[in-house]
Amino acid sequence: MIPSFTTIKELVDKLARKEVTPTEITQHYVQRIKQHDPSLQSILEIFEPTNDITGNLQGPLAGIPFVVKDNICQKGKLATAGSCILKNYRASYNATVINKLHSAGAYSIGRANCDEFAMGSSGETSAWGPTRNPWNIDHVPGGSSSGSAAAVAAGLIPFAIGTETGGSVRQPASFCGLVGMYPTYGRNSRYGLMAMTSSFDQAGALTKTVYDNALVMSCLSGQDSNDSTTIPLPAQDFTANLDGKIPQGIKIGIIKDGIAASIDPEVAAAFERAYKQLEALGAKISIIDLPSLKHGNAAYFILSRAQIASNLSRYDGSLYGNRIKQAESLEQMYEKTRWEGFGQEVKTRILTGNFVLSAGHKDAYYNKALHVRSMINAEFEATFADVDLLISPTVPTLPFKLGQFSGDPVSMYLADCFTVVNCVIGTPALSIPCGYSKSGLPIGFQFLGPRLSEALLYKVAYAFEQNNDYHLNHPKAYE
Amino acid sequence: MSTFNQEELKAIAKLSGLSIGNDELALFTNQITKVLSLIDQLQTVSITSSQANTRNVNIMRTDMVEQESNELILGNAPQSQESYFVVPTILDEK
Numbered sequence: 001m002i003p004s005f006t007t008i009k010e011l012v013d014k015l016a017r018k019e020v021t022p023t024e025i026t027q028h029y030v031q032r033i034k035q036h037d038p039s040l041q042s043i044l045e046i047f048e049p050t051n052d053i054t055g056n057l058q059g060p061l062a063g064i065p066f067v068v069k070d071n072i073c074q075k076g077k078l079a080t081a082g083s084c085i086l087k088n089y090r091a092s093y094n095a096t097v098i099n100k101l102h103s104a105g106a107y108s109i110g111r112a113n114c115d116e117f118a119m120g121s122s123g124e125t126s127a128w129g130p131t132r133n134p135w136n137i138d139h140v141p142g143g144s145s146s147g148s149a150a151a152v153a154a155g156l157i158p159f160a161i162g163t164e165t166g167g168s169v170r171q172p173a174s175f176c177g178l179v180g181m182y183p184t185y186g187r188n189s190r191y192g193l194m195a196m197t198s199s200f201d202q203a204g205a206l207t208k209t210v211y212d213n214a215l216v217m218s219c220l221s222g223q224d225s226n227d228s229t230t231i232p233l234p235a236q237d238f239t240a241n242l243d244g245k246i247p248q249g250i251k252i253g254i255i256k257d258g259i260a261a262s263i264d265p266e267v268a269a270a271f272e273r274a275y276k277q278l279e280a281l282g283a284k285i286s287i288i289d290l291p292s293l294k295h296g297n298a299a300y301f302i303l304s305r306a307q308i309a310s311n312l313s314r315y316d317g318s319l320y321g322n323r324i325k326q327a328e329s330l331e332q333m334y335e336k337t338r339w340e341g342f343g344q345e346v347k348t349r350i351l352t353g354n355f356v357l358s359a360g361h362k363d364a365y366y367n368k369a370l371h372v373r374s375m376i377n378a379e380f381e382a383t384f385a386d387v388d389l390l391i392s393p394t395v396p397t398l399p400f401k402l403g404q405f406s407g408d409p410v411s412m413y414l415a416d417c418f419t420v421v422n423c424v425i426g427t428p429a430l431s432i433p434c435g436y437s438k439s440g441l442p443i444g445f446q447f448l449g450p451r452l453s454e455a456l457l458y459k460v461a462y463a464f465e466q467n468n469d470y471h472l473n474h475p476k477a478y479e
Numbered sequence: 480m481s482t483f484n485q486e487e488l489k490a491i492a493k494l495s496g497l498s499i500g501n502d503e504l505a506l507f508t509n510q511i512t513k514v515l516s517l518i519d520q521l522q523t524v525s526i527t528s529s530q531a532n533t534r535n536v537n538i539m540r541t542d543m544v545e546q547e548s549n550e551l552i553l554g555n556a557p558q559s560q561e562s563y564f565v566v567p568t569i570l571d572e573k
Contacts, residue, residue: 088555090554295520335498350497413514
């Protein structure tokens with residue numbers, strides 16, 4: 001018997017005690033997806049179990065199923081990145097992170113919905129329809145790893161893999177009451193991830209608990225000869241120091257913008273309870289002003305859109321994906337295939353990206369943004385000489401309603417202000433739940449650390465989690 | 480403040496390999512102008528360092544062919560013939 005909401009740790013324990021078989025686990029989750037996903041649209045496809053679906057049954061994730069964001073390659077399976085332009089594309093190889101999860105004993109049972117080419121913060125730009133938040137289906141689950149978050153929050157899967165470039169794992173984690181981390185850039189291989197912003201993209205896990213997240217991240221990480229931007233360090237076990245205690249006297253800085261008057265009052269209240277609790281648990285809290293933070297959004301915009309314009313030029317109808325039926329020339333084939341195949345958000349970003357790279361503009365925009373990135377990096381390095389970690393609300397707003405920002409994407413971009421800045425400089429950050437609005441919508445906050453500080457982030461977050469019971473709370477409609 | 484008008488949009492669309500229709504010029508010009516107003520605030524930032532630090536290092540490997548089945552790759556081709564991808568004519572027959 002498997003309860004509706006079961007963590008990876010609980011499943012591993014049940015398998016070890018032979019209370020459940022791998023086949024029963026697979027059947028349980030396939031059944032839950034078929035029953036509950038129609039109201040969420042978080043899963044694009046279930047891979048029906050075959051005899052060897054349960055994998056090698058060895059490793060820290062032996063017997064545990066997961067789903068994969070639609071922009072990650074799984075050999076022989078469809079991968080559309082939430083886009084019409086890749087409508088019938090089948091990946092010819094596994095992403096390294098998929099191979100790593102297989103080696104750890106886990107197995108994929110499906111593809112999760114996402115914003116088109118990972119561009120969005122709500123799940124609403126997917127060509128296959130928006131995903132809904134299981135805590136309230138009139139609200140968005142966040143994005144771009146929308147399906148990954150909604151599926152885990154609704155108990156349809158024990159964990160899901162997403163990708164993050166500027167908040168696309170942490171923001172949906174926050175909106176769905178989950179744990180999500182952006183690791184140090186280079187911690188995980190990008191081989192097999194459909195590139196969006198090559199300098200920022202990282203795969204990450206959406207899980208219900210900190211321990212589960214640390215376990216999956218340990219399995220995902222490691223140097224890869226297929227991705228020369230991976231960090232040359234041996235694999236690390238991030239579950240090793242989860243003792244439930246905060247290092248006494250640890251210096252934690254509240255990012256000043258995170259307590260500004262513009263933050264939603266319920267988010268502000270939940271965040272205040274969180275840092276007061278950290279103080280009671282032994283942390284030394286201070287307020288840190290980061291003047292370069294206000295430039296983080298602008299630097300992120302420019303650098304990411306420039307890379308998007310370059311990365312998405314490969315989708316042209318020649319070798320794979322959709323191609324328009326009639327074309328009088330090769331050029332027309334490219335231009336019309338791309339115009340019809342991409343959605344509005346993707347096209348806007350490609351056009352903006354090529355604008356900031358074009359002659360006469362590159363210095364003012366792209367090169368300037370590179371300098372600003374160095375400034376942000378220097379400021380963070382100086383800050384981490386004074387404090388061990390920084391904290392802020394993950395998002396300044398509550399999970400918003402579907403359609404709330406249609407016609408006003410700029411306001412949605414601005415709501416990413418707390419998650420983009422560490423992605424620009426490649427430092428890790430971890431979002432965990434810290435409360436709910438009066439109407440029951442999840443609120444999250446995040447810890448940010450210096451490069452390679454994931455173990456400390458998990459340790460402190462675990463202590464906070466275990467002193468609360470947010471991780472034991474679930475959306476009632478999916479019990 | 481950078482100006483962004485429909486002429487500029489058409490030029491960028493051409494460079495981007497995007498065939499934008501005349502009835503869509505206004506929408507995209509509007510959207511991009513809004514985004515540019517957001518990022519124009521960087522013009523006020525004064526740069527202190529002389530060089531952007533990009534920390535990039537080249538990592539080399541031997542260029543070796545590994546056997547890979549062509550079926551999955553050619554199976555994705557919108558149009559193919561034997562082991563070729565077929566696309567509209569590039570060279571005129573004259």
